[in-house]
Amino acid sequence: MAYDGLFFKSVARIHPKFGVPANSILFQSVIAVLLAFSGTFEQVLTFMGFALGIFPVLTVLNVIKLRITYPMAPCPLPARMAVLTIWLRFFKGSSILLIFL
Secondary structure, three states: OOOOOOOOHHHHOOOOOOOOOHHHHHHHHHHHHHHHHHOOHHHHHHHHHHHHHHHHHHHHHHHHHHHHHOOOOOOOOOHHHHHHHHHHHHHHHHHHHHHHO
8 A cells, every 4th residue: 555655655665685565564563562552452352353354344345346347357266156255254254243243
């Protein structure tokens, strides 16, 4: 995202020796430490459970949107397997969200 200009440009820099985005790894580490120390273990678990529930649902909805928008785009899986995978991820994410609500 930073490389595309949607986030801070300094985070997009690649380490010359190791070839990894060192600044973004450091930035993510700082966020993780702040999150870990900002609340109780139950709050962190609830936050992570919600995140693990919502992102598969968003992924599935975006795949469906892409299939509708670009129906002739190449698909790495056979059509039936792709549909099965999409719905399994959707129900998994939805069930996690329902548990935490």
